[in-house]
Amino acid sequence: YATEATIEVNRPFKLHRLDEGPATTVKLTKDEALKYYTQMQTIRRLETAAGNLYKEKIIRGFCHLYSGQEACAVGMKAAMRDVDNIISAYRVHGWTYLMGVSPIGVLAELTGAQSGCARGKGGSMHMYSPNFFGGNGIVGAQVPLGAGVGLACKYKGNGGMCLALYGDGAANQGQVFEAYNMAYLWKLPVIFVCENNNYGMGTSSERASCNTDYYTRGDALPGIWVDGMDVLAVRSATEFAINYVNTHGPLVMETNTYRYSGHSMSDPGTSYRTREEIQEVRQKRDPITSFKEMCIELGLITTDEVKAIDLKVRKEVDDATAFAKTDAELAVSHLWTDVSSNNLETKIRGTVGYNLDHIQERKGVNH
Amino acid sequence: YATEATIEVNRPFKLHRLDEGPATTVKLTKDEALKYYTQMQTIRRLETAAGNLYKEKIIRGFCHLYSGQEACAVGMKAAMRDVDNIISAYRVHGWTYLMGVSPIGVLAELTGAQSGCARGKGGSMHMYSPNFFGGNGIVGAQVPLGAGVGLACKYKGNGGMCLALYGDGAANQGQVFEAYNMAYLWKLPVIFVCENNNYGMGTSSERASCNTDYYTRGDALPGIWVDGMDVLAVRSATEFAINYVNTHGPLVMETNTYRYSGHSMSDPGTSYRTREEIQEVRQKRDPITSFKEMCIELGLITTDEVKAIDLKVRKEVDDATAFAKTDAELAVSHLWTDVSSNNLETKIRGTVGYNLDHIQERKGVNH
Amino acid sequence: KQMTVRDGLNSALDDELARDDRVFLLGEEVAQYDGAYKISRGLWKKYGDKRIIDTPITEMGFAGIAVGAAMAGLRPVCEFMTFNFSMQAIDHIINSAAKTFYMSAGAVNVPIVFRGPNGAASGVAAQHSQCFAAWYAHCPGLKVVSPYDTEDARGLLKSAIRDPDPVVVLENELMYGTAFPIDDKVTDPDFLVPIGKAKIMRPGKDITFVAHSKAVETCLLAAAELAKKGIEAEVINLRSIRPLDMATIFASVRKTHHLVTVENGWPQHGVGAEICARIMEDQTFFELDAPVWRCCGVDVPMPYAKTLEAHALPRVNDLTEAALKVLGGKAGKAVAAAK
């Protein structure tokens, strides 16, 4: 049994306007291995639970699952320091968990219950936690927002940076290019991360992008392509990028990944790609299976440990699911609670008149 | 005296993702020479007249002069065929003239008079004529609009294309990148023309763009850099580009040029650049002077011919100016004329009530 | 005969694509995916890549392209997956489409339709639930329609496509799957619902409800409730928000002398506000026996949680409450008479 191993990342990084790239030989300790495996498994199970709750009609509206993409989030998180921040789109249950929200906090948000991290008011796409500036339901919007978080880091001089995540579909949005440009001009500490899962809803990247080498689309901004199914490659690239953006300015990182489920729960996800395609990724490139097998092979984790983690994760998520199913919704008065941080309306208008008194429970973090 | 000459363009083209570029050796006939000179001179004088009318407070609001950039428009126009279209921003007095509107039509529009090409309702930024889809006051907006005009050409199969013009400042707008991308995916016959005059208002291109090689910013789209002070180079590049976009799809063309005046009339144009810089361009690179001298040297135009043209142009513009100054404005009832092509409002609301009956004088070209 | 709103919209597109070569549809997922909400189901198969165009997720760009194509003689139907995303493209809707005919002094009209689901759907939270009726209807140069049922949807969309000016068609996702009975005439390829005319959905003599889109349903349910109490409510389906068919509202108020406006959008500067103002400025004002009252979405962003969401929009009992309040003493009399 080993307590540490040295590993070559599977697929080489590709570089754009960079002479040197991330380390391809990385170290992995047993503790790290256990942690990454646990995190990826938890995300996978959380998403499975979410999918089931949706099918039971307990989760409503949108519900975008991250299954297949776990190594991206876990790899980036592994490299992030306390001062670092992240913002993403609507596929954020996993990130919310990684950024400190409990499985109950995530699942209860999905069921619209009061123990949700946004007390049930935000739902699937609108979760937040310290240093996590949320999901966002508007494709591309989070990218300039993330650049702004990076601006705040630089302004405050706290040494932090921001990861701004977006999909291959979002990568064509004009505001993404505007954000690249300003981040470059102002040397903002921002890593623009394109999670390329090959599809934006039912549209393949080839049908949506004039150039599918997303890591090169920042023009003057350097870029790195990384295997997004390899948690260690993602970690290594992120470590490199954090260092880079804090010294030189922004950079684009493309994580090549795959989403197993449909776009959201209403999409079976099989009209625009074959079942074989999905199966093949599951079998050959699954980020969790491949990591697990590698760790076992290297002697970093035993099969017993794997089983124990699986059990623990399953129990934690099952318990959280049970809780989220029965947890109460906020009282109706929360409809008019915390509309503003500094409410100035005498009365808030209800459906038939100005009959509601704003309730202030929170003021927000920015005071 | 010659009736035709063969000329090498002054400064070499630069190419992006193109193996072959425009012809660098071009032919120029005497007729062409006379025409281009006349056109450039007319534009220059029109702008001088506009500037004076503005100083006399007869033109109000915005007034963006094209002086210094004449070779761009005249060169492109020289290559355009009947089926081709153009759309630009707010610096369009010259283009309006080239696209068939008389000097009176331009200057009366500027003075807000009824003989203006938009009857005084549009003003400096909103002039139109057949195949000319206008000026536009919103930076960048004309670029997707132009791509749409290109789409219409392709859809109708009429063999035409559209020139979509924008400045170096506008080149950073997200919608420009969105337009590039879709034009590429759909192989639209569009030439994206970045008129790089080095400044967007008071901001130099270096302060606004992460990459000032605008001809390369279309990513997968090929690009051509052309000396925008050389009417023949612009013509040659445009001829090449027209052929290219009709066979392969869109392309970016950067015309390197300079604006002599401030951004609009309220900008003296000297706080962000030196008077020497302007003087140097005027002396060494002026598109009209250099063309004139070359034509005289080649024996294509005589100094007498030049004088005759100058006189004729001056008279035409002076007469148009005099007319535009005294031409009446539309009657007040035109305030509520042609609000819709198919008006469905029973009454249009005036300042104090629903007391106006829509007047229909025109229906618009798209019926 | 029954038809869903979805099929009403789908058949309207089909008709107009068949009728006029210049008509084409573009938007995200409209072609190969058959539409995010399946409004364009089958059309790509039938009309192909030229007429049914999938776009990248770049609303500002493709709306601009659509407007440019309209300026150059085509008749685009530009689908927003939801109208929330039209905010990215709103400059083209207002500055490029709505104002061009006027700015060009009648030279260039812009025959384009912007369409897609508007307002709250189910469980989609604050960023995906906004109603844009009042915003778009604020702007001259635009026409704005908001169908309620299948007849509206089919007839208004067809009129919008044939109109030479920009028209905003505000659909409602929650209604797409609802089937409504339709007359034979509705399936006629030349069936049109005129833009700018409201429709009386239920006649009544005691009080008028005026609403658009899904709120019409709430009004009809409230009218049924009131009927049990002996109160006959007239329900007006606006169909168009711009032009607003005040003539129909005025006529109704002259009959009922009481008016409640109903909308799922926010109150301030909303549709109901405009109707209040127009009534005030008309002689019909003097026909009112009580002030006009508004029922609107609660003045907060839309929350996700089910109960909160349900309370964020006017419900049947809100409407009956408002009606009884507006009717005041008369409600008592009607109730008594009905007993």
Place this chain on the structure above:
Amino acid sequence: KQMTVRDGLNSALDDELARDDRVFLLGEEVAQYDGAYKISRGLWKKYGDKRIIDTPITEMGFAGIAVGAAMAGLRPVCEFMTFNFSMQAIDHIINSAAKTFYMSAGAVNVPIVFRGPNGAASGVAAQHSQCFAAWYAHCPGLKVVSPYDTEDARGLLKSAIRDPDPVVVLENELMYGTAFPIDDKVTDPDFLVPIGKAKIMRPGKDITFVAHSKAVETCLLAAAELAKKGIEAEVINLRSIRPLDMATIFASVRKTHHLVTVENGWPQHGVGAEICARIMEDQTFFELDAPVWRCCGVDVPMPYAKTLEAHALPRVNDLTEAALKVLGGKAGKAVAAAK
């Protein structure tokens, strides 16, 4: 003592930049060029690149960056060269700024100011003349102010910058150069004008004019005209469009019993419409001796030609006409009494 609106805004920025390190200004030409309309004159020299940031012409991007910075603890002032260009960025104003505090259940407030000239300037035609008061004020989560004079401009901008929520400050280019007399207290570094409170600019007992921004000037001129006829008009300067200070309007109407709303924006779903509706829904309605009347911008895009432009906005004689109409017989009596 006199101060221009421009200097009022400039000194407000200067004060708040000095007072709070987190405050910074960004926008097109705000730094080295001193502002397209010179509102930020001298600030870049004084505060440098970190605090006064020139942006490329990419409104959607820089508004998003500003909102992100606000989420992460800074206090950005985001200048739009004019509010017309805010349409490119409106998704960030509404979906990223206005809704986040509510969506996050009070976790993340967004202290940001969006400011710039709004509405018609002189000779700038349809695309550069739109008034966004009603649009922004439609949306909960936003505060919207619209200063008229120097005191308003300085005091409201300072309040806006200190506010923990997103505030839209709608200035008016035509007023920038106007000097107004100011009290000593106005120049105090802690002078603030409260958001959500209107101001009575001229007291009167016969009729109330309510307006915002430059239309307040028109009201004051109309009141002066009416005074010559013996009619005493009260003029209310709204200052804030959201929240709307209805209490001040109600109190005035209880005194004058007549109300005319005045705005330079378009009528439909405008500011006046909302005031009409609110009056209807309040007991104050019964204090009215005549229906409320609106004076608004003509319902067309803004033309360039000078005469047409002048007729597109309510003028003094439109206001006096409306007032006389609303006063009806009473106007005659007042005129007679004054003779």
